[in-house]
Amino acid sequence: MINKHIKKAYQMADIGHWELDVESGELYWSDEINRLHEAPLDYQPDLDVAINFFEEGEERKKVRDIMTKAIEKGDPFTLESKIITCKGNVRWVRAIGKAISEGGECKRVFGTIQDITTQCKAELEAQRARQEMQDVIEHSTIMFYRHDTDQNLLYISPQSKQFLGSPPEEVMQQWTEFVTDHPKNKEGLKRVEEAIKTGEPQPSYELQLERTDGKIIWVQVNESPVVEDGETVEIVGSLTDITSLKEQQQQVEEKEAQLRNIANNIDGMVHRYIMHPDDSYEFTFVSEGVRGLHEVTPEQVIETPDLLWEQIVDEHLDEVRQSVQESAEELKRWDQKWKIKTPSGQEKWIHGRGTPKQLEDGSVQWDTILLDVTSQKKLEQNVSRQVSLLNNILDSIPGLFYMIREDLTFARTNKNVESLFNLTSEQLRSTNALSLIAPRERTKAKQLIGKAFVEGYAELETILIGDDGQEHHYYMNGSGIELGKDRYVIGSGINITERVEAEEENTVLLREVHHRVKNNLAIISGILSLELDELPANDSDRSALERSVNRIHAIAKVHELLYRSTSFSQVNVKEYISELATTVINTLKAAGDIDIQLDIEEVEMNINETIPLGMLLNELLTNSVKYAFRDKQEGRIELNIIQHQQYYKVVYRDNGRGFDRAEFEQSTTLGLTIVKMLLQQLKADYEIDTDDKFEIVFTFDKRETGSHGNM
Known part of the structure; x- marks a missing residue:
C-alpha cells in the first residue's frame, strides 16, 4: 500500500524510477523519466543509450564510471548532472542508485531521477547576482564602510589605501580618529548621531579627513542606518573623494546565506489527503518525512488531521484553504506555498503540489508532496x-x-x-x-x-x-x-559645468593679455625701427638698435603665437624659431649669402622655456650674421632641437671664422653676456667649440610650470 502511495507521490513530484537487469542488460524507465527526457512513454533504451543522454565529455565518463562501480563493487551513488533531452533541451537532474547483489554478484541496479533544473537555475542566478555586485565593488572608485553605534569600524573596502592611506587591516578602529578639527566636521558628526538616534537616513555631508600619511583630503559622505527591531544597530556609508573630483563608483556589501544541501532523497513528505462532500477531511497516508518537516509523527497526523493545518501561520491559513477549495471545485492541479511554525518554534516555508481526483462518493483525493523550500525562500x-x-x-x-x-x-x-x-x-x-x-x-x-x-x-x-x-x-x-x-x-559622471564656464571666461581674459603685450612690444619695436631708419648705414649706433629690435621681436613673437593658438602656455617651437630666424636675417640685411638649416622636432614648449630660448638663439643668430662671415661670400648656420623624455637638447653651429674661446667665457660683449645669462636662466649644461667655427651644444630640463609661473 505504501509503495503505491509513494509511486503516486513520485508522479506528482516529477520523480522517475528506473531499474537495470545486469544479466540481461534490460533497462526499465518509468513514464516520469521518459517525460523528463522528452521521449515517448513507451521508450525503453539500453544502458549505453541512457548514458548518452548525459552531457558529452567528463560528465558522461563520470556516469559510466559510477555505473561500473555500482555493478562491480555494489557501490550506491548520488550524482547531479546535465542531460540533453530528445528535443535538444538542457536539464539538470539528480540521480540516485543502489545495487542489489545475490551470492556476492550484482543482479540489479535501481534508483530514481529527479528534475532539479529550477533549483540549479536559482543557484546560477544567485551566483550571477553575487558576481555582478562583486565586480561593481572591485571597479569602484568609492570607499565603502560599516561602523557600529560606538563609531567602531566593522568593515572597510580595499579603497582605504587611497582614502585613508593604509590597507583595511591597519585602519580598523574608530573612524572618528581620521576626522580633523575643522569646524565643518561638527555638522557631519551631528548627522551621524541623528541617524543612529532616529534610524532615518540623513542628507549627505562633507568631512575633512587626515590620512595615516598626514595628507588632508575632503570627502563627501553618504550614510544610511541599519535598523533591526526598531533599533539602529549599525551605519553603512560611502566616501567619495571630492578633493580632485575624479573617479566615483559604488560598492555594496553583501550578506548571503548558502542554500541548504539537498538530501539524497526528497527533503519533505508525501501524503494522501481526502476532502469529503460535507467539508470534513482526513489523511489516509502520511510518510515518515513528516517528522522532520512538521515535527510530528505520521500516526498523530492520521489521528488528528488538524495538526498540519494548525501549524500554518495566520496570514497564510485562509489563502491555503481557498487554494485547496478551488482545486477541488475545478479539479485543477494544486500548487501552493505557505509558511508554518513547528512545535519547536521553527518557521519554515512549504511548497505543496498535488493533482486532485474525484472519487465515486463525491469526495476529492490528492496524492500530495510537501517540500521544505525555506532555503530557496531565504535566498529569494x-x-x-x-x-x-x-x-x-x-x-x-x-x-x-x-x-x-x-x-x-x-x-x-x-x-x-x-x-x-x-x-x-x-x-x-x-x-x-x-x-x-x-x-x-x-x-x-x-x-x-x-x-x-x-x-x-x-x-x-x-x-x-x-x-x-x-x-x-x-x-x-x-x-x-x-x-x-x-x-x-x-x-x-560629475557635473563640471561651472568649472568649464569659469575656464572659458579665463581663456578670453588671457588671450586679451597676450594680444595687448604683443601690441605694446610691436609699438616699442616700431619706435626703435624709426630711430634705426634715421641713422646712417655706417653709424656705430645702428648695431645696438638692431639687436634691441630683434630682442623685442623674440619676446613679441612668443605672445603672438600664444594669441593665435588654443593653448596659452605652450608654444610650437618649430614655428617660433623659423619665424624668428627670418626676422633676424631681414632686420640685419646680411651682405653675403647665408644658408640657415633648421632641424627642429615638433615640440610644444612651455612659455617659461620658450622666451629665454628664443632670446638666446636671437643673440647667437645675430652674432653669426654680423661677425662670423665677414671674410666669406656665403655661410651656413645649422640649428637642431631634439626633445627627450625629461630634457631638451639644442645644437647650434656656424661655419664662420670662429673666435677666441676666452671671449665667450669672459663675456667681453653685451651679446655674449646675455647668452650666458640666458643659459643660466634655463639652468642649461653647455659645451662650446670656437676653432674655425662656432658650435654650442646645451641641454636643459623640461618644466611643468604654466604661463603664470616665474621665468
Whole structure:
C-alpha cells in the first residue's frame, strides 16, 4: 500500500524510477523519466543509450564510471548532472542508485531521477547576482564602510589605501580618529548621531579627513542606518573623494546565506489527503518525512488531521484553504506555498503540489508532496534585499552612475541619470548613450567608450543634452567588465559645468593679455625701427638698435603665437624659431649669402622655456650674421632641437671664422653676456667649440610650470 502511495507521490513530484537487469542488460524507465527526457512513454533504451543522454565529455565518463562501480563493487551513488533531452533541451537532474547483489554478484541496479533544473537555475542566478555586485565593488572608485553605534569600524573596502592611506587591516578602529578639527566636521558628526538616534537616513555631508600619511583630503559622505527591531544597530556609508573630483563608483556589501544541501532523497513528505462532500477531511497516508518537516509523527497526523493545518501561520491559513477549495471545485492541479511554525518554534516555508481526483462518493483525493523550500525562500528574499540595497547605494551616489552594453544601450542607471534626461529606467534600457551627447562630441565619446571596452578604462570631458535642452558639461569615466559572456562598461559622471564656464571666461581674459603685450612690444619695436631708419648705414649706433629690435621681436613673437593658438602656455617651437630666424636675417640685411638649416622636432614648449630660448638663439643668430662671415661670400648656420623624455637638447653651429674661446667665457660683449645669462636662466649644461667655427651644444630640463609661473 505504501509503495503505491509513494509511486503516486513520485508522479506528482516529477520523480522517475528506473531499474537495470545486469544479466540481461534490460533497462526499465518509468513514464516520469521518459517525460523528463522528452521521449515517448513507451521508450525503453539500453544502458549505453541512457548514458548518452548525459552531457558529452567528463560528465558522461563520470556516469559510466559510477555505473561500473555500482555493478562491480555494489557501490550506491548520488550524482547531479546535465542531460540533453530528445528535443535538444538542457536539464539538470539528480540521480540516485543502489545495487542489489545475490551470492556476492550484482543482479540489479535501481534508483530514481529527479528534475532539479529550477533549483540549479536559482543557484546560477544567485551566483550571477553575487558576481555582478562583486565586480561593481572591485571597479569602484568609492570607499565603502560599516561602523557600529560606538563609531567602531566593522568593515572597510580595499579603497582605504587611497582614502585613508593604509590597507583595511591597519585602519580598523574608530573612524572618528581620521576626522580633523575643522569646524565643518561638527555638522557631519551631528548627522551621524541623528541617524543612529532616529534610524532615518540623513542628507549627505562633507568631512575633512587626515590620512595615516598626514595628507588632508575632503570627502563627501553618504550614510544610511541599519535598523533591526526598531533599533539602529549599525551605519553603512560611502566616501567619495571630492578633493580632485575624479573617479566615483559604488560598492555594496553583501550578506548571503548558502542554500541548504539537498538530501539524497526528497527533503519533505508525501501524503494522501481526502476532502469529503460535507467539508470534513482526513489523511489516509502520511510518510515518515513528516517528522522532520512538521515535527510530528505520521500516526498523530492520521489521528488528528488538524495538526498540519494548525501549524500554518495566520496570514497564510485562509489563502491555503481557498487554494485547496478551488482545486477541488475545478479539479485543477494544486500548487501552493505557505509558511508554518513547528512545535519547536521553527518557521519554515512549504511548497505543496498535488493533482486532485474525484472519487465515486463525491469526495476529492490528492496524492500530495510537501517540500521544505525555506532555503530557496531565504535566498529569494536575500537577493531581493541585495538588489534593493544596491539600488539605494547607486541612487545615493552624487552624480551619474551607468552600466552600458556593447550596443551602447543602458543596462542600469541611477536616479540622477533618469532625472537629468527625464527618462525612466525602462526607457533608458532602449536608449543609445550617444543620443544623449551633444552631436559635436559623439565621435570622441564613441572612441573612448570603445577604448574602455578594449583597454579596460577610459575617461573624458563631454557635453550632455538634458531634458531642458540645455548643455551640461560632465567629467565621465568608465571601466570595462565581463559578466558571463556579456561585456559592459560601468562608469560615473560629475557635473563640471561651472568649472568649464569659469575656464572659458579665463581663456578670453588671457588671450586679451597676450594680444595687448604683443601690441605694446610691436609699438616699442616700431619706435626703435624709426630711430634705426634715421641713422646712417655706417653709424656705430645702428648695431645696438638692431639687436634691441630683434630682442623685442623674440619676446613679441612668443605672445603672438600664444594669441593665435588654443593653448596659452605652450608654444610650437618649430614655428617660433623659423619665424624668428627670418626676422633676424631681414632686420640685419646680411651682405653675403647665408644658408640657415633648421632641424627642429615638433615640440610644444612651455612659455617659461620658450622666451629665454628664443632670446638666446636671437643673440647667437645675430652674432653669426654680423661677425662670423665677414671674410666669406656665403655661410651656413645649422640649428637642431631634439626633445627627450625629461630634457631638451639644442645644437647650434656656424661655419664662420670662429673666435677666441676666452671671449665667450669672459663675456667681453653685451651679446655674449646675455647668452650666458640666458643659459643660466634655463639652468642649461653647455659645451662650446670656437676653432674655425662656432658650435654650442646645451641641454636643459623640461618644466611643468604654466604661463603664470616665474621665468
